[in-house]
Amino acid sequence: MEKRESTVSTERELPLVSALETVRNRHSFHMPGNRAGRSFSAEFRTLLTYLDTTELDNTGDINEPNGAVLRALELAAKTFGSAQTYFITCGTTTSLRIALAGAFKPGDRVLIGKGSHLSVANSCALLGLEAVLIKQDVLPRFADGQVSEAEVLRSLEEEEDLAGVLVTTPGYYGENLPLERICLAAHALGIPVIVDSAHGAHFAIKVSGETFGEKNWPRTALSQGADMVAQSAHKTLPALTPASMLHLSQAAIESGRVSSSRLAKMLPVFQTSSPSFPVAASLDFARDFIDHDAAGYVSGLLDLLEEFVAELPPELSREYVAGDDPCRLVIDYSASNCSRQNVFKILDAHEVDVELIDARCIVCILPLDTPRESFIALGQACQEIARDGRPEDSQVEIDLAQREAFLRQSRTSLTLRESFSAESKEMNFRHALGQRSAGVIAPYPPGVPLLWPGEEITAADIALWQDMLDLAYDVRGIKSGKVEVLAGK
Template identity: 30%
Template structure:
């Protein structure tokens, strides 16, 4: 798989695609715009003429086809850069990578030991694969209401309680930049005889600068999902899936390839693929640019500390045993300490200052600095401190508590496909959810298909939805007045008929 003769400074796929686009083709194939900026003037004005020419179909000679094609070379270079045995380019985000991983793990067993605060796409994978989940609860900062990671001891305990586990799945770093001890987690998984899967969506840049944490593959992970478009800087919706060169690789590789073919579009975007090739080159050769980004992020944190109104969430990470490091390109800010809820802060930053941040919870916002970017530090710090005080500084009793997940009575697949109905939210309490709902932060589910809906969950979701800028992903109505639940008679029937399949809350 290695190709040492090809340097990381090259971009074989992007270069071949660019060369192809420069030729005066008479395009009688798809896409239908045929790279004609006159006939499709509105599209050309929207995307730019160069993008029309680069928007080509897959399976082109000289670009995609062949064992030594530019595309194959780009994939080998990516595997080399991240230290993988093999890498796949994805055009439906890291969400696709999570679904591929979980579906492929079905070949190893029937149970997945999984961190409860994983992305909803992992839950999608449970629905698609039918795997039973045994959840490991993450450490939680109850003051701020945010989840972090899991410890190796907790993972080892869960694996010991589930000897039929196919694999262990964790997420690191977290939305807030908390980095787990991947080496210890890998050792725990391997001691139990299973691979470790790491959703490293937020850590695509790890390992490319001495001030950054090492990436999960370098620390013993067997399968890693990388949302390269996040902080890596490729185009939105592009990502990578990396297979480590460990003891499970021979068995996993062929099934991963089959599931990749099952999930990847046959009309994958050349623009997204090309952006992955260029991003790999920039990360592998851009140490100086990364250094500038790291200095900018640290300057923001320093100025926030100096002003004293707000707090930097990462400054408290040392209190948690599940955190061993922090991503320095993440700037998590405790906004309630400065007298404004996180959702409102995010909304006001956008509407009043034209400043966009990545994540908001009731207590915090998270700004991110892309690997290689150089943001206007003064503008962000000034906008943040111009926000009004709308609640008493600190975290008063009015802050909704992060709800503890309800009991898991059905597998995600059973609940997803079971007969269901929409009921008023207050009537849904005690019933089994048929949906995945996520209000904290976008992507991490507060309730899964198969989990019991609690009164605390309903209050949390409705409180989030009522906050300016608040949003509940997966809700059937914006105010979360109704919830979709499994028909009670079906839930009882399934709980009885499936009693031989143990489930963990």
């Protein structure tokens, strides 16, 4: 479009464009994995602006795969180890909704972790599913409340009439839940396992190097027997936001645990009728990157990471054990006693943006081509964080309280649809003891519910929310000190 003189005003304002331009050269330790486009080749970057089109004879249809779309999906299925793969250009939020709608019907009881992403809570409400919470009694390692293998296995044994199970792995902190035994137990009951692997698309890379991380590279959910897996390629691979994939396994189809035709029917129900070709093309690009270049990038990244960790000051340490995602950098800063707000300020002064900062850890998603200068900037910030703390700013109690929240369940099963549509009222959260929450209460990021709709609000919840607000957390579900509770209690 040619620029024409505006007759209305001489001032032109593009606030969003300007804001985005100012962040594009900062050090990126967060999603998307494309580092503001810097991970794409110059050729692909230029091409991207030309790829936005509609369904044409030459392209095929993303919602009814055929033609070039179908060929791209076949290649992706081979790389990611599925029988069928779909490109979902509205994020894993939509992939999970399609998976749940494809596998279950209203009223079905689905086993899930309390720490499931809030899109799972919303999908259960929308689809009329009963969310059966996995009973947790082991303190989770991190504030995303990941369940343990033993807890899932016990719930599979104890709960009756389950139609399926949905687990999240890896978690935000790169921790992995072993799936093989969970899949065997679920399949013995004849029910499917859906895996929210939003953070694990890069596990399909065939690494070959000598670093500890490569030798302990995590297995994909599909290779451990999962029936359906949703992945946000945009989080950890060079792909555009919100490029997601939904994979279906051969065993799921052959056993009848999931009907592939029913799943296909759900695609246009939940995905926009105008799926984005640039986003889908970036999935094609990410798949090709995995097939040809990614292993070399992982080696380079993990070498840089080892150097970085060796230089960390003693007050900061990396949280990582064999089996975790080697490409996730979780830095425990608790021994520094630096406050969460000051960690933010120091990182910002070094032009470093990270994925999330909780009361104990700084979580960095490492784009696979993270350059040395970004690690240097992060390292300088870490030195400053180490020098900044005061004992009275210790946040260890808050971290503990946040993890303990996952051991509290006022109800073991929730029919969320009623809670979402029930009469509700707003009240000061400090006076909400004993009321039932009308919505999800979730610190954001990462968006993991501390309380689900219909759950009772306890004194420990109120104290935790207050502590988190004091640490400048954005707690979704609490606005200006008010929470929505169910009217008739």
